[in-house]
Structures are given as C-alpha cells and as structure tokens.
Amino acid sequence: MLEIVYQDEHIIAINKPHGLLVHRSSIANDAKEFALQLLRDQVNRRVSPVHRLDRKTGGLLLFTFEKDVEVAMHQQFQNGAVQKKYLAIVRGFSPDMQDIDYPLAKENGNMQDAFTSFVTLDRAELPIPLGQHPTSRYSLVEASPTTGRMHQLRKHFAHIFYPIIGDRKHGCNKQNRFFKEQWDMTTMLLHASELLFKHPVTQEEIHLKASVNQEFSRVMQIMGWSL
Numbered sequence: 001m002l003e004i005v006y007q008d009e010h011i012i013a014i015n016k017p018h019g020l021l022v023h024r025s026s027i028a029n030d031a032k033e034f035a036l037q038l039l040r041d042q043v044n045r046r047v048s049p050v051h052r053l054d055r056k057t058g059g060l061l062l063f064t065f066e067k068d069v070e071v072a073m074h075q076q077f078q079n080g081a082v083q084k085k086y087l088a089i090v091r092g093f094s095p096d097m098q099d100i101d102y103p104l105a106k107e108n109g110n111m112q113d114a115f116t117s118f119v120t121l122d123r124a125e126l127p128i129p130l131g132q133h134p135t136s137r138y139s140l141v142e143a144s145p146t147t148g149r150m151h152q153l154r155k156h157f158a159h160i161f162y163p164i165i166g167d168r169k170h171g172c173n174k175q176n177r178f179f180k181e182q183w184d185m186t187t188m189l190l191h192a193s194e195l196l197f198k199h200p201v202t203q204e205e206i207h208l209k210a211s212v213n214q215e216f217s218r219v220m221q222i223m224g225w226s227l
Contacts, residue, residue: 002038006208010069010201011062012047014039015210018058018187022049035061051077054151056166059086059192060210064200072200077148083196086143086153087121087212087227089189089219090162091175094120094139100156104149116156118143124223130178138165140225142193153190165189165219183222187215 003015016022016035023036039047047063050073064070076082097119104114122140130136139162145152154170157163163171165179166188179185195208212220212227220226 002035002042003210004042005060005210006206007043010066011064011073011199012039012043013060013062013195013208013210015213016053016058016061016192018056018213018215021055022052022061036063039063050074051082051148053192054154054188054190056188057086057190057192058187058213058216060195060208061192062195062208069200073197076197076200080146081197083194084145084148084192085194086145087191087193087216088141088143088153088157089165089216089223090139090141090157091137091165091172092139092162093123093125093137094118094141094162096120098160100160102156102159104152104155107150112147112149114145114147114149114152114156116143116145116147116153121227122223122225124225126223128182131174136178138223140220140223179219183219185215185219187213189216189219191216 005015006013021034023034045065048070050062050064050070053061064073100116102114103111105111118141120139120141124138126136128136143153154164154167158170165175191212193210197206199206
C-alpha cells in the first residue's frame, strides 16, 4: 500500500518509495510496478501525476483526479508557483548556504536556466578512512529548486563537488561503492520533503510534508542526525 499524505475530492499526494517509477517508461523495461497504477488501484479512481520524481528519488508526488484540475496544477508547476523542498545527503562538508545558478542541457542539447538554493542542516565526520582521507565527511542539506529540470538537483550538487550519495549517474562511484560495502546501502539519498501551493479549486494554501523512508532514516542514524 502506498502512503497517502493528503487526499480530497480533487487531489491526492503520496510518499513515493525510492525505486518506484511514476509511470511506464521505455527506458526502464525491468519495472513491474508503477506509482500511477498502484495508486489508481488503491483508491479505485483515475489519477494523473502533475509533476515528476526520478525513479530513485523518494517523497512527495502529487496527482489529480480531474482533467481541469490537472491542467491547473501543471500551470502552477510551470509558472514556478509551487515551492518545493528536498532533503539530500551529500559527500563532504557543504557550505552553510549557497545558490547554484547553472544552466542544464535538455535532451536535444538546448540549454535551460536552472536555479537551486540550499542550506546545510547538519554535518558528520566518521572515523572511517576513505581513499587518501583518514575520515569520511558528509552533510545533510535542504534544497529548494525554483526550476524543474531533469535531474536538476543531482546535476547541481555534482557540479559544486558535493554529489548526492547513491546517485550512480551523476554521483561519486567511490562513495556509492563505499556505502554498499560498509552499510549495504544502495538507495539514492534524495527525498522530496515538502510542497507548498494553492489548491487549484478552493485556492487554499496547501503545505504538504513527507517523512524520509527507512533507508534514509538509517543513514541519518549512522551520521548521528535527527530532523
């Protein structure tokens, strides 16, 4: 059963598990389950996602029940009217706060503006040697992207040399291998934690929060962190 974070007669939000595709995709033929179908069967109603989360990213995923509401929510996301927050665990001691203004290429090669701001919530230094370093350093960050480009946070944190742990495509293979060998952890430690938007029908302000999953929580305990 999917964890439902919010539901009314127009919209529904779930806490998507890491590793679950939003819907069928030709680039992931190995997948047998999809959030769209699972949620539709769970609530016995047609649902449509209004934004995307990577397969390996967990957290808040918003759906609508009606087409006009879907269109209205799409517009909010496209206009930047939805505030999004993510939690991530990254390699190294990240700055207290930073803005990342770094354009990203679309699949056709065209460049798009991309902007992310983040604050560092906590840091940990573990007495475990890694490579030439006598200890291992990590940070817990809260990121707020104001654009919604594909793999934006993953690319932005890699760009500033604080890659997200568990990100195989854009991250640090040495760190990913270390986490697998040391703690049997292969989850990408990126979680969509909050959404703030105007309800497309009632115009009320909706503020949704989703707790981190078990693997994310386990790594936080290893680091000695709490939210």
